[in-house]
Amino acid sequence: MPEVAIVGGGVVGVSIAYHLAKLGAREVALLEREPVLGSGSTSRSAGGIRLQFGTAANVRLSQWSLGFLKRLPEEADADPGLRQVGYLMLVADPAHWSDMLANARMQRELGVPVETLSPNEVAARFPYVDATGLLGATFCPEDGYADPYAVVQGLARAARRLGVTIRTGAEVTAIRVAGGRIAGVETAEGPLDAPVVVNAAGPGAGLIGRMAGVEVPVLPYRRQIYVTAPHPGLPGDMPMTIDYDTASWARGDGGGLLMGASDPDEPSSFRTDPDDAGVLLLGRTIMRRLPLLADAEIVRSWAGLYEVSPDENPVLGPVPELPGFFVANGFSGHGFQHSPAVGRVLAEMILGLPPSIDVSTLDLARFREGRAIRENAAI
Numbered sequence: 001m002p003e004v005a006i007v008g009g010g011v012v013g014v015s016i017a018y019h020l021a022k023l024g025a026r027e028v029a030l031l032e033r034e035p036v037l038g039s040g041s042t043s044r045s046a047g048g049i050r051l052q053f054g055t056a057a058n059v060r061l062s063q064w065s066l067g068f069l070k071r072l073p074e075e076a077d078a079d080p081g082l083r084q085v086g087y088l089m090l091v092a093d094p095a096h097w098s099d100m101l102a103n104a105r106m107q108r109e110l111g112v113p114v115e116t117l118s119p120n121e122v123a124a125r126f127p128y129v130d131a132t133g134l135l136g137a138t139f140c141p142e143d144g145y146a147d148p149y150a151v152v153q154g155l156a157r158a159a160r161r162l163g164v165t166i167r168t169g170a171e172v173t174a175i176r177v178a179g180g181r182i183a184g185v186e187t188a189e190g191p192l193d194a195p196v197v198v199n200a201a202g203p204g205a206g207l208i209g210r211m212a213g214v215e216v217p218v219l220p221y222r223r224q225i226y227v228t229a230p231h232p233g234l235p236g237d238m239p240m241t242i243d244y245d246t247a248s249w250a251r252g253d254g255g256g257l258l259m260g261a262s263d264p265d266e267p268s269s270f271r272t273d274p275d276d277a278g279v280l281l282l283g284r285t286i287m288r289r290l291p292l293l294a295d296a297e298i299v300r301s302w303a304g305l306y307e308v309s310p311d312e313n314p315v316l317g318p319v320p321e322l323p324g325f326f327v328a329n330g331f332s333g334h335g336f337q338h339s340p341a342v343g344r345v346l347a348e349m350i351l352g353l354p355p356s357i358d359v360s361t362l363d364l365a366r367f368r369e370g371r372a373i374r375e376n377a378a379i
């Protein structure tokens with residue numbers, strides 16, 4: 001019988017499995033319904049990694065995770081494809097600028113080398129940006145991006161070497177509860193007993209929570225990515241460039257760009273079909289800041305799901321009303337970059353060890369107890 005059954009083989013579930021095994025858990029089973037690990041949100045991600053967040057808990061999760069990704073070649077014999085080109089966050093809205101200045105102060109106190117730039121400094125250092133109307137920008141050179149598929153596959157190989165059982169094509173159809181605590185799961189292939197079950201189902205977190213009789217307030221929202229053909233005007237080391245006011249972004253990719261924007265009016269759904277509406281949205285958002293894109297050719301697009309919590313922060317840890325049930329959900333579009341630290345902290349909590357990072361503000365009970373604090377730098 002496994003000590004722990006993890007529902008979901010995205011980067012979060014795989015990271016939890018790896019860290020559990022590394023910390024000495026003997027029997028860990030990971031159950032993924034699709035034939036390939038990481039084929040949910042993980043493989044649709046832009047791979048962005050940043051230290052620039054609005055809460056100390058998120059900054060600390062990012063710092064721990066970045067350190068882990070740098071060590072991944074030694075730790076798990078895998079190359080995460082890390083490129084520290086920085087994140088440049090452009091702001092024109094006065095309320096947002098005041099948030100960003102406060103965020104930068106808090107980040108510096110935690111050791112993040114974030115700079116605040118005037119519009120003239122933006123124009124001088126990043127000449128491809130139209131700085132018209134900006135109040136300023138923040139830039140952190142340690143930020144960047146990595147390859148989510150390489151990370152999930154590398155961690156899965158390392159987890160298997162440490163003895164984790166990974167089953168793909170294994171859909172969890174029910175959570176079993178006996179005597180008021182977790183007893184295991186049902187799968188299409190039959191029951192699996194386990195005293196601990198972890199909900200790592202990404203956008204499906206709410207559905208898995210319901211199977212256990214636990215309300216996990218995480219909703220799926222479609223997000224689209226568009227890829228341009230190589231463009232001669234783009235600098236090779238272009239940072240992830242964010243139009244903070246419109247939650248839109250662009251970063252380099254093979255000589256062209258990856259771009260995305262959030263449509264605040266699109267309702268929650270499990271839709272993952274890309275459409276042209278996303279291109280029109282880009283024209284009104286990030287592309288206004290990057291005039292050289294006027295003649296860019298879009299060659300590819302895809303859509304995936306953000307898994308959004310009410311305060312756009314992760315929901316992490318044990319569920320006290322159902323002993324044995326743990327959640328690692330609600331990353332609100334930042335789960336790739338936080339997955340190393342989340343894996344570590346969840347493994348520590350499951351094994352009764354003191355967590356490496358204080359995530360007590362990110363527990364599920366915060367919503368009903370009125371302790372939720374919104375992440376103001378969610379993109």
Ligand SMILES: Cc1cc2nc3c(=O)[nH]c(=O)nc-3n(C[C@H](O)[C@H](O)[C@H](O)COP(=O)(O)OP(=O)(O)OC[C@H]3O[C@@H](n4cnc5c(N)ncnc54)[C@H](O)[C@@H]3O)c2cc1C
Pocket residue numbers: 007008009010011012013031032033034037038039040041042043044045046047048049170171172173200201202203204223224225260303304305306307328329331332333334335336337338
């Ligand atoms: C367009 C887009 C861009 C993004 N960009 C970034 C970015 O730049 N940086 C960043 O950090 N994050 C980004 N994200 C968010 C990131 O991809 C997610 O936060 C992260 O992948 C979540 O990982 P996960 O393992 O929780 O979820 P997933 O990768 O979705 O994994 C959950 C898994 O659970 C499985 N599952 C669900 N139900 C069951 C069941 N009943 N039984 C068995 N298995 C089940 C699913 O098949 C899935 O594989 C982006 C997301 C999207 C869509």
